[in-house]
Amino acid sequence: MKLDLTGKTALVTGATGQLGRVIARTLATCGANLALHYINNEMKAKELKDEIEAMGRQAVIVQGDMTKQDTAFRIRDAIQNTLGNVDIVVANAVIQYEWTSVLEQAPEDYLSQFESCVMQSVYLAKAFIPQMQEMRSGRFIGINTECAMQNFAHQSAYTAGKRGMDGVYRVLAKEVGEYQITVNQVAPGWTISERDRTSEPGHDEAYTRSVPLRRRGEDQEIANVVAFLASDLSSFITGAYIPVSGGNVMPAI
Template sequence: MQLNLSGKTALVTGATGQLGRVIARTLAACGANVALHYISNTTKAVELQREIEALGRQAVIVQGDITKQDTSFRIRDEVESKLGGVDIVVANAVIQYEWTSVLEQAPEDYVSQFESCVMQSVYLAKAFIPHMQHMRSGRFIGINTECAMQNFAHQSAYTAGKRGMDGVYRVLAREVGEYQITVNQVAPGWTISERDRTSGAGHDEAYTQTVPLKRRGEDQEIANAVAFLASDLASFITGAYIPVSGGNVMPAI
């Protein structure tokens, strides 16, 4: 049994980010052609495109503000013209901001999280789900977070955005299931990325003591979960919120 995405086309939003780049590489390593969305890091986008092409896959780079509906439709048209219809959507992009208390958090931070978590997913669905419905196949995957279950201090804007996103994905899973389209979320814990490995900041004793596996997860472990959900091995999994957090959060029945 192999995880094989050969012949599939994937779109990864925020592909130049710390997690996005690993997801894109992993999907390509499994055989998919990949559309790499980015907002501003053109250098990294071109570098990532070359990496994927070196694997023998096709890769295109697409730029734009994914919180705007017209951008999602333009990206769809660009990708379809170069790679064909998209089989796998990974909504990974999110706006970064400084976390503080509810009383101190700027109102615009709540708006930015709603736009980048909820509305990004809505616009991507409107742009890419119709093709999946026509093909009666598809994978729609969102990157959520363990924070959506933790509700810790200073997480309010991020948690609000991700919990809203969760609602969209669960409803969408019910709406498109008859077309054999699966809709799932991967929820990372505090993940070690390339930046952490470069800076040597991969360990935090206070955090790891709360994790049953007593360590932080690796970006590759998150990407592995995404690739699994994108594959035929996960054909009967939909509507799921799957923590990849070493047991730090555990959804209950």
């Protein structure tokens, strides 16, 4: 049994981010060609493109604000003209902001999270799902978070955006399942990324004590689950919210 994405084309939004770049590399390692989305970091996008092409894969970079519908359609057309139809969409991009209490959080922060979590996914669906329906296959994967289950203080805008995103994915899974398109979410915990490996260790003892596996997850462990959901090995899984958090959150029946 092999996780093989040879001949598939994947779009990763926010591909230059800490987690996005590992997801992109992992999908390429499994054989996929990549469309690498970025909004500001063109240098990192070009570096990642070169890295993936050195693996023998095809790669293109696409730029734009994923909270705008015209961006999703423009990116779709650019990818189709270079790599062909997209088989795998990974909605990973998210707007960063400073967390504080509900009473102190700026209203625009709630709007930004709604736009980058909910509306990005809606626009990506409108742009790419029709292609997948024609092909009668496809993988639509969103990066959610354990925070959507935790509802801790100071997380309200992020949690609200991600919980709204969860609703979109569950409904979409039911709407497109007959076309053999799967729609799933990966929900990381507090993840160790390249930034953590090149800086002073953080104070995470309290967090790790709460995790049954007694450690933080690695970015590669998140990317592995994305690759599994992108593959034929996950062909009968849809509508799932899958925590990759060492057991820190556990959806209940």
